[in-house]
Amino acid sequence: MLSKREVFDGVPEEYLSHKERYENAIRNSVVAFSLVRKMQEEGKTSINNYRDVVGGLLGSSVLRDGSPLGLHYIMFMPAILNQANEEQQEKWLPRAWNCSIIGSYAQTELGHGTFIRGLETTATYDAATKQFVLHSPTLTAYKWWPGGLGQTANYCIVVAQLYTKGQCHGIHSFIIQVRDEETHMPLPGIKIGEIGAKLGLNAVNNGFLGFDNYRIPRTNMLMKHAQVLEDGTYVKSRHSKLNYGAMVFVRVVIVFDMVNYLSKAVTIATRFSAVRRQCQLKAGETECQILDYVTQQHKLFVSIAAAHAFRITANKLWLTFNEVNEQLVEGNLQRLPELHALACCLKAVTTADTAACVERCRLACGGHGYMMSSSLPLTYGLVTAACTYEGENTVLLLQTARFLVKTYQQLDSKALTPTVAYLKTAAAERFCVGWSNTTEGIIRGFQVVAMRVIIMSTFNEEVQEMSRTVSPQLKEVLHQLVDLYCTYWALEKLSDLLLYTPISQKEVESLRLRYEETLTNLRPNAVGLVDAFDLRDEMLQSTLGSYDGRVYERLMEEAMKSPLNAEPMLQSTLGSYDGRVYERLMEEAMKSPLNAEPVNYTFHKYLKPFMQGKL
Numbered sequence: 221m222l223s224k225r226e227v228f229d230g231v232p233e234e235y236l237s238h239k240e241r242y243e244n245a246i247r248n249s250v251v252a253f254s255l256v257r258k259m260q261e262e263g264k265t266s267i268n269n270y271r272d273v274v275g276g277l278l279g280s281s282v283l284r285d286g287s288p289l290g291l292h293y294i295m296f297m298p299a300i301l302n303q304a305n306e307e308q309q310e311k312w313l314p315r316a317w318n319c320s321i322i323g324s325y326a327q328t329e330l331g332h333g334t335f336i337r338g339l340e341t342t343a344t345y346d347a348a349t350k351q352f353v354l355h356s357p358t359l360t361a362y363k364w365w366p367g368g369l370g371q372t373a374n375y376c377i378v379v380a381q382l383y384t385k386g387q388c389h390g391i392h393s394f395i396i397q398v399r400d401e402e403t404h405m406p407l408p409g410i411k412i413g414e415i416g417a418k419l420g421l422n423a424v425n426n427g428f429l430g431f432d433n434y435r436i437p438r439t440n441m442l443m444k445h446a447q448v449l450e451d452g453t454y455v456k457s458r459h460s461k462l463n464y465g466a467m468v469f470v471r472v473v474i475v476f477d478m479v480n481y482l483s484k485a486v487t488i489a490t491r492f493s494a495v496r497r498q499c500q501l502k503a504g505e506t507e508c509q510i511l512d513y514v515t516q517q518h519k520l521f522v523s524i525a526a527a528h529a530f531r532i533t534a535n536k537l538w539l540t541f542n543e544v545n546e547q548l549v550e551g552n553l554q555r556l557p558e559l560h561a562l563a564c565c566l567k568a569v570t571t572a573d574t575a576a577c578v579e580r581c582r583l584a585c586g587g588h589g590y591m592m593s594s595s596l597p598l599t600y601g602l603v604t605a606a607c608t609y610e611g612e613n614t615v616l617l618l619q620t621a622r623f624l625v626k627t628y629q630q631l632d633s634k635a636l637t638p639t640v641a642y643l644k645t646a647a648a649e650r651f652c653v654g655w656s657n658t659t660e661g662i663i664r665g666f667q668v669v670a671m672r673v674i675i676m677s678t679f680n681e682e683v684q685e686m687s688r689t690v691s692p693q694l695k696e697v698l699h700q701l702v703d704l705y706c707t708y709w710a711l712e713k714l715s716d717l718l719l720y721t722p723i724s725q726k727e728v729e730s731l732r733l734r735y736e737e738t739l740t741n742l743r744p745n746a747v748g749l750v751d752a753f754d755l756r757d758e759m760l761q762s763t764l765g766s767y768d769g770r771v772y773e774r775l776m777e778e779a780m781k782s783p784l785n786a787e788p789m790l791q792s793t794l795g796s797y798d799g800r801v802y803e804r805l806m807e808e809a810m811k812s813p814l815n816a817e818p819v820n821y822t823f824h825k826y827l828k829p830f831m832q833g834k835l
């Protein structure tokens with residue numbers, strides 16, 4: 221087993237080049253995941269074991285910044301289990317378990333991540349050849365982000381709009397080979413590479429993938445829920461959202477992942493705070509441990525409590541996930557909406573809280589927390605990504621809100637599922653129940669808050685008609701900015717206002733409405749207001765923030781500059797805006813510091829022996 225913080229030719233990880241990071245990650249991953257494969261060979265294939273071992277490996281000292289093989293375990297295999305029929309599982313799972321194929325999960329595109337019903341990649345059924353034709357009609361249709369896809373995976377689950385007999389049936393999943401199993405070269409009609417450097421997870425080898433009328437057998441559509449028959453007849457799924465199952469699974473395991481990272485961060489910060497002595501509590505005394513300061517305890521102790529709370533929650537969610545999945549197998553879909561809402565809510569809350577807590581742990585360590593060697597910056601990079609991937613947090617919380625409002629609207633007509641049963645009590649009792657400063661009293665208080673917020677949201681949704689115009693006068697707009705700033709901070713600091721001012725409940729409710737109104741009023745001028753900062757592109761240096769809005773072209777242009785994309789040469793009609801695609805590719809290749817070797821040497825040295833079970 222590799223030692224902690226394995227180095228690459230004696231150079232600590234932080235000082236490796238982008239390419240060396242990848243090579244180091246491949247080398248460490250094949251050794252680490254040989255352990256997982258051994259577990260499988262020895263029959264220790266309980267999903268709990270895998271969850272804990274794979275989860276423990278990712279982000280561990282060996283795979284500190286993720287792994288190009290992570291998605292293979294986290295999404296590729298669970299997606300086959302969740303969406304492939306028995307025949308397809310028999311064909312693909314054994315090869316996935318022994319890693320003779322390495323997979324990824326390609327759903328997000330340059331142009332769409334959240335709104336998956338808007339994905340543009342198409343899979344059109346050709347009954348004459350009994351094949352699906354995969355195609356990326358635009359640059360924004362390119363898959364963008366799939367972990368391991370850049371240079372590592374040779375298969376992936378692709379989510380595409382299914383067309384048969386001229387009709388679109390929405391998004392479905394397909395298992396697709398993208399690289400030759402012997403040479404690892406991209407197959408004809410496949411345009412593939414890595415997307416470039418990121419804030420963190422720089423060992424994951426996130427990639428892009430475009431299809432140019434690429435054909436796959438009909439039987440490569442994952443057909444557990446919906447099917448396309450040989451003549452092109454579409455047979456729909458019992459529930460349109462059963463295809464979303466892979467995302468629910470990952471959201472559930474992310475909660476476990478947050479426990480790992482939060483426990484690490486608060487361990488580092490608390491131990492350091494016991495060692496670090498700074499300043500004197502009383503003049504003349506020896507300097508005290510910073511852990512003795514109440515302000516330091518305020519920063520850290522809630523993270524210790526949160527780590528335990530998240531662990532208990534994660535275990536309960538895992539049990540619920542398994543219960544509901546057993547019911548799904550029996551055709552009982554009754555608790556699927558609750559599981560979806562719960563997974564959305566807990567993924568969003570635990571990732572957001574963990575990111576905030578890890579940042580507080582870093583700040584609690586002063587300058588030394590800013591050192592890469594503290595592991596706190598790296599940990600922050602890992603956990604903050606989780607606020608975005610597997611469903612951006614805001615969007616997932618909106619899904620939970622949607623479920624809660626629907627539950628409230630059916631309060632009297634429908635039996636409540638376990639996690640929302642409290643709404644019945646909160647609705648039945650007087651809202652202003654007496655307050656008691658006990659754990660139970662606080663929980664009851666938050667249940668009442670939840671109830672009232674749901675009622676307010678339902679009221680806003682049903683009654684509120686928001687029609688507004690915005691005066692073009694700059695004065696008007698600046699007043700709105702002042703208004704926004706005041707109402708934002710009044711709501712942020714509401715507990716102080718409630719404690720120290722006579723603000724009433726009614727005034728708080730109208731403050732909230734005013735805040736939302738100000739947001740809506742400012743929306744039409746939002747871009748104009750930032751243009752007014754007059755920051756030139758050269759100063760911004762951002763693919764996302766350039767003045768001309770050509771985000772996707774710039775993202776792709778930057779991705780092409782990655783040294784890893786020089787091998788192999790990309791035969792690609794990337795839709796470059798000036799049409800000089802081949803000249804530009806050759807220009808870029810000539811700039812690359814890498815030899816245009818057809819495949820990164822790590823494939824033959826590490827990956828292929830691993831896939832052949834020789835490591």
Ligand SMILES: CCCCCCCCCCCCCCCCCCCCCCCC(=O)SCCNC(=O)CCNC(=O)[C@H](O)C(C)(C)COP(=O)(O)OP(=O)(O)OC[C@H]1O[C@@H](n2cnc3c(N)ncnc32)[C@H](O)[C@@H]1OP(=O)(O)O
Pocket residue numbers: 267270271272274275276278290293294295297298301325327328333334335336337367461464465467468470473474476477556557560608609610611612615619622623626
């Ligand atoms: C062999 C198996 C074992 C193998 C080994 C296992 C090893 C385990 C490994 C464990 C390791 C642990 C450590 C690792 C931790 C994890 C690391 C993760 C690494 C990175 C992964 C990142 C991957 C990705 O990011 S993949 C892409 C993710 N993308 C998204 O999440 C997209 C988000 N958007 C959406 O989900 C949808 O667009 C949504 C929900 C926002 C809107 O969908 P839609 O428009 O279709 O729905 P609505 O109109 O809003 O609602 C309609 C209706 O549908 C219901 N619904 C929506 N979604 C779902 C769902 N998922 N499930 C069920 N129901 C759903 C919704 O509630 C509405 O219902 P109504 O009744 O109509 O209200």
Ligand SMILES: Cc1cc2nc3c(=O)[nH]c(=O)nc-3n(C[C@H](O)[C@H](O)[C@H](O)COP(=O)(O)OP(=O)(O)OC[C@H]3O[C@@H](n4cnc5c(N)ncnc54)[C@H](O)[C@@H]3O)c2cc1C
Pocket residue numbers: 291325326327328331332333334335364365366367421426605608609610611612614615618
């Ligand atoms: C490290 C990392 C790894 C990833 N790995 C994978 C992978 O392996 N496979 C894969 O398929 N994808 C992967 N992704 C992509 C990820 O799933 C998407 O980034 C994520 O779903 C968010 O979508 P988006 O990027 O389009 O953001 P957007 O949805 O465009 O979000 C931008 C902003 O718009 C807001 N917004 C969007 N829709 C709404 C709405 N309806 N209401 C209110 N606000 C809204 C969001 O809240 C956010 O503030 C990865 C992403 C990251 C960062």
